[in-house]
Amino acid sequence: MADLAAVRSDTPGCREQVFLDSAGSSLPPAPVLTTVIEHLRRESEVGGYRAAAERQDALEGxxxxxxxLLGCAPDEVAFTDSATRSWLSLLDAIPFREGDRVLVGESEYAANAVALLRHAERFGTRLEVVPSDGSGQLDVAALRGRLDERVRLVSAVHVPTQGGLVNPVREITRAAHEAGALVMLDACQSVGQLPVRMDELGVDMLTGTGRKWLRGPRGTGFLAVRRSVLDHLAPRQIDHSGASWVAERAYRLRADARVLQLWETGIAERLGLIRAAEYLLELGVAQVATSVAWRAAHLRDALADLPGVRVHDLGERTCGIVTFTVTGVDPERVRDRLAERGVTVTVSTAASSRMDLPRRGLDAVVRASPHYFVTAEQLDACVAAVADLARVPGMSPRS
Known part of the structure; x- marks a missing residue:
């Protein structure tokens, strides 16, 4: 891992606060910020088209x-404006038939679930839930029991937004492929804090965002799709970037993943996204994963030792997300009181996880997500602030 002082020097926003919200929208490092601002400035000087042409090599690179980063080929990658856009583009391109089954886990994210429910209404597909096992992760044995030739897609969430577990993606993929089903991996919360490689996980499609653990700009996303799968997709949302208008009544689709990519985009933001990925690769993905895991474990263990505080992370394997509640204090109030102490966290609610949190009797949890630029002293400051909250006598949800 790079020198902590160096990465903190690249991250001015981490000096005056204890920033624990990289699972929401992290702090972009200085090289990303510089890349975005310099391109916007260049656009103001020569216009957007010329400025983009000057950076064509970087955009192609x-x-x-x-x-x-993702363990695939360059022609299997496409860029979008968000993880949701990436996920919707891939879902829309799968040639479903009426009666096809789609399997999801209990930790499925709200954006994906809403899209799949809408899809079922429109196209007659069947959405079915695979239960979690005793550890809280997707139950692979239960998945195998539900797989048959009618299952078209298994939607897997690598790291749920509302908890610190890491789902067993290799095992999920192996089971799905044995039944002939496709696997689409929501890697929104894993790319940037964990190694996420298609060649190792075996997934067919993958989606992610720039603004979280990758530390890129908001309004950026990416997807990857195996060429063997791409050949069988039928994308509908295409423009003259994904296809060529070759005659008055004819067009020709691109043969690579960029068939799913739209022409118009924020060039400055995309350049910032690319720079964020380069920054991660320069630090070393494995080294970053080790650093994040240590910080999360330090915070998780310390919070679990506090009277009146309950940690809610599940799974056989945990990651950089730490979720907890304080007895008698509404999670949003915890978030706000911590902000007053210079500690930035967020709240995950049942609105984003209708199958998981309610099953566990939870309406919401406080979510802390320390990245590699957070110091041990800052983690301890967060724990001290939570301890003070838990000791306040008579604290109520509205206090």
């Missing part, structure tokens, strides 16, 4: 950068 981004496909190779993400291929290196």
């Amino acid at each position: 981004g496909y190779g950068t993400f291929a290196e």
Whole structure:
């Protein structure tokens, strides 16, 4: 892992606060900020088209950068404006038939679930839930029991937004492929804090965002799809970037993943996204994963030792997300009181996880997500602030 002082020097926003919200929208490092601002300034000088043309090599190089990061080929990568856009584009391109089954886990994210429910209404697909096992992760044995030739897609969430577990993606994929089903991995909360490689996980499709653990700009996303799968997709949301208008009544689709990519985009933001991926690769993905895991474990263990505080992370394997509640204090009030102490966390609610949190009797949890630029002293400051909250006599949800 790079020198902590160096990465903190690149991250001015982490000096005056204890920033524990990289699972929401992290702090972009200085090289990303500089890349975005310099391109916007260049657009103001020569216009957007000319400025983009000047950076064409960097834009094209981004496909190779993400291929290196994600363990795939450059022509299997496409860029979008969000993880949700990436996920919806892939879902819409799968040629479902009426009666096809789609399997999801109990930790499925709200955006995906809403899209799948809408899809079922429109196209007659069947959405079915695979239960969690005793550890809280997706039950692979239960998944195998539900798989048959009618299952078209298994939607897997690598790291749930409302908890610190890591789902067993290799095992999920192996089971799905044995039944002939596709696997689409929501890697929104894993890319940037964990190694996420398609060649190792075996997934067919993958989606992610720039603004979270990758530390890129908001309004950026990416996807990757195996060429063997791409050949069988039928994308509908295409423009003259994903296809060529070759005659008055004819067009020709691109043969790579960029068939799913729209022409218009924020060039400055995309360049910032590419720079964020380069920054991660420079630090070392494995080294970052080790650093994040240590910080989360330190925070998780310390919070679990506090009277009146309950940690809610599940799974056989945990990651950089730490979720907890304080007895008698509404999670939003915890968030706000911590902000007054210079500690930035967020709240995950049942609105984003209708199958998981209610099953566990939870309406919401406080979510802390320390990245590698957070110091041990800052983690301890967070724990001290939570301890003070838990000791306040008569604290109520509205206090």
